[in-house]
Amino acid sequence: MAARRAPRAPLRRAHAWGRRRRQGRDPRPDPRARRLRRGRRRRGLRRARDRRARRSCPRAPTRPDRRRDRAARSEPGRAARPRHGPRRGARVINKEQSLEAPAARPSGKNAQWTRSTLARALFSLALVLALGVVFPAEGAFFRLGTHQGAWRQASVVGILACGLLPVILAGGIDLSVGSVLGLSAVVAAKLSIHEGAPAWLSVFCVLAIGATCGAASGAVVAFARVQPFVATLAMMVFARGLAKTASGGTKVATAVPGPDGALHYVDVPPLFRALDAQVFGGDVAAVTLVFLAIAVVVGFFCARHRIGRYWYAVGGNEEAARLSGVPVRATKILAYVISGLCAAAAGICQAAQEQQGDPEAGVTYELTAIAMVVIGGTSLKGGRGGMGLTLLGILTIGYLDKILSINAVPEASRLMLTGAIVIVAAVAQKNS
DSSP states (O other): OOOOOOOOOOOOOOOTTTTTTSTTSOOOOOHHHHHHHHSOOSTTOOOTTOSSOOOSSTTOOOOOOHHHHHHHHHSTTOOOOOTTOOOTTOOOOOTTSOSSSOTTSOOSHHHHHHHOHHHHHHHHHHHHHHHHHHSOTTTGGGSHHHHHHHHHHHHHHHHHHHHHHHHHHTTOOOSOHHHHHHHHHHHHHIIIIISOOOHHHHHHHHHHHHHHHHHHHHHHHHTSOOOHHHHHHHHHHHHHHHHHHHHTTSOBOSEEEOTTSOEEEOOOOHHHHHHTOEETTTTEEHHHHHHHHHHHHHHHHHHHSHHHHHHHHHHHOHHHHHHTTOOHHHHHHHHHHHHHHHHHHHHHHHHHHHTSBOTTTTTTHHHHHHHHHHHHTOOTTSSOOOHHHHHHHHHHHHHHHHHHHHTTOOHHHHHHHHHHHHHHHHHHHHHO
16 A cells, blocks of 8 residues: 655745745745834835935835825826835925926016016007107197007908917918909809899809808818918919909909990999998998908807817917827818808908009008007917907007008018018017
């Protein structure tokens, strides 16, 4: 009979770092862990002002305190403290010191005031008004008619600026608004004066043409990934040539050629008379009311609608917006469509004020409109700005142009000054 085997010791779980040495018994506990249980335990972390960290096992790796890290991440501007204290020679950041801004930048009230976008816009407007007070042109600046004329002249270009705001917020640019304005003015005059079309049909056709031009530019930018500068520059040339082709190279006025070649004059269409009228006792032009209505609508979309948030998101970081589910292509196309619609509306108002359709209308208007948007504080990089700041920029450029006009400053000098203003505004945004 075979001998009975001796019973084997029960298998026990060996320590991860102690196997092959103490297979039959539990690993020996660290005596320092017992002392740590009597006081405050923090997963083996060192106590405050302790000289070194204490661990349950000398060879056990340290693990991060996840609860502390989550609490630190939940508070913006606060970083998690290092596990074992700062290293030697490391710079310690106080609680009062922000991690967002470097310590070398000034943080006083004066520096914050100069960096404020609204403060810069208000300062620019106050500076222009002070220029009018210093050079009043024999008291013309203090007359009510001068201010009414400034608002009326700034309305048409202000409508262009309202349309450019969504495009610039989305990180683009539109150089074709001046040419689309000229094309819209020619088509509006053709339909209203020569063809005798009703007002609603003329407005609908002109707005459709403007939206088509904007959609074409936006599609080239969004789908073909062409730079907005190049795409809108091509549309600017194309729309200007189309305006000259539609008008035959001449102004579309109330003098209509007959079958025999003789000119006969027709009445100004009711649409043009309504837009060129003065309301509220002759104090406000109807074009100014149209401008304010468009500014309210565009401002609502920018500030209160989901589309406005999409514009800000795409202009701030296009890739992050795409990964967040924002329809980037549709957002860009819609911004250019709104720009085209505003350019078409401005073309109708321009034709109503001049009572004719000029194919050369709107030349250099895009420069003035961009200056209005930029000087108000909207960043050319996109993602920052608003309609309120744009209105301040419109008033600033409008009053500056009126002050230079009443002081008999040549138009060439005004154009050069407008270009210099754009450069100064861009530099101020870069340094802010």
